[in-house]
Amino acid sequence: MSNGILVVCEHENGTPKKTAYELLSKARELSASLGGDVSALLIGASTTEMLGEYGAATVYTVEGADFDAGGPGAWVSAMSAAIAAANPAVVLGSTSDRTRAAFPRLAARIGAGMASDCTELFVDGGAIVARRPMYAGKASAEVRFSSDVALVTARPNSFPGATASGSAVGSTPLDAQLSDLDAAVKIVGLEEPKSAVVDLAEASRIVSGGRPVDSAENFDALIRPLAAAMGATAGASRAAVDSGFAPHSEQVGQTGKVVNPSLYIACAISGAIQHLAGMRTSRVIVAINKNPDAPIFEHATYGIVGDIFEVVPALADEARKQGISA
């Protein structure tokens, strides 16, 4: 009988990401009513101590040249090995480029139901239930599972406030072998951006600029400095991206990134439905727009009617003066 929760923990060069702690904390809370243990899986790393503190009773690790780059096949075989070892009722990961590539393959391999990009998780009648947004967040619904194992990915920042309460654990290395199929995708390169940035999808503060920013130079002179002063990551509307002011990797919205920060500052963004699709679950939304009737104000927690060329530099100065930290 499957039981417990296996959390697939992502890491950056060996250090577990914030999402790993969020999910472990949530899994520990769920397991109180779901029963069973919380275990963790690290693929291509072995920094396990903190994972125990956040709730993992066992930390499985899979390492080796085949696994360190994190290709989809390597993930599927590592996750299969961890499932064989832990026999979990739920496998939980964070929505990311890794899980989008690997979780559906795993679901097909083991014949499991899957719910993607969930924003709420709870236990009902002894089984996991996930709520997930659909139609770009214009509706949401509950997903229930009839398979032995439920595969779930959760939107980053859905479960803030992870707390440590357990104790450090060592690693339980797993022996996983890649089949020819799982080895077929080779990662042959990684192109770095000009400057390192926090992954937009996981950022907890975002400052975004729209079409009226008017040039890449202005984007660099206006939006990025405000982001830096607020300890935030820069984002952009599609109109700004398509005009070449910011790279596609910074686009927020239906055909860009779905973000879920605690603070989203929209600078000269009208609030088109496709932009809202990417940021409507942000906890606090600030809109700066010179048109008092701009639709973005209907969604804003705080609104400022004004010209970004005046308000944005003033806000950045004020943030620097008050010493806002990341």
Next chain:
Amino acid sequence: MKVGVCIKRVPGSDSRISVTDAESGPDLSGVGWEVNPYDSFAIEAAIQLQEASIASDVVVFSVCGADGDAKIRDALAMGKKGQSGASKAVRLDDPAFEGSDSLGIARILAAAMSKEGVDIVLAGRQSIDGDSSQVPAMMAEILGWPSVCEVTDLEVSPGKVKAWRQVGGGKREVVELPTPCVITTDKGLNTPRYPTLPGIMMAKRKPIEVLDAAALGLDPGSVGAAAAHVSIGNWSPPPERPPGRMLEGDTASVVSELITLLRDEAKVL
């Protein structure tokens, strides 16, 4: 090389979606339908492969009812003057398919790809109705093929695919994989062309074949509601946001008020 393109019709990205009944889900009777925007990148990529003489044939696939034909024709209409674009479409349609979850849809599409002898499948990264991003990678697993998701640059040569995909923090990962394989397309890969008038005329004459479970050699029990591992219910509209506050005054005072509110009231700094 034969390229298969998966398309789904979805409510347009600007549609209003209203949830009036928690169990039946949104009422879609009044929405305007479109080809899923991510699938348009897949069709465009396939036509570009055809123009480069890498793809010898392009076939469009959709799991839908006869009401999906209008959008299938939109996909068939894409092409260059004098060139055909996709040669035909295959509609996968059977009452047994109703209520399939993503895995069921993937099984149906996988069976269709095998039957048609496709070498590369191009699909969208995500359908903008269910937003699940699952079907293509599941299909690849069922076919026993490798897959690469969310591709923003693509080079196809005989037997081999090189693809670029966005990963966290603005980085781009470069991957290589052999054919046959499944590729999902992201914004940035290309700019889908508009159908030309001759293209629209030509699309009207292109065949839409209809295949059911029997024609695909699929056990009807392996798809549809009975085989689904997930069930969806208790729909709700998005949570109401508390009413916002407009800050008024000169620039210096509103920015300082904003920082104070963000720090002391909203507690996000």
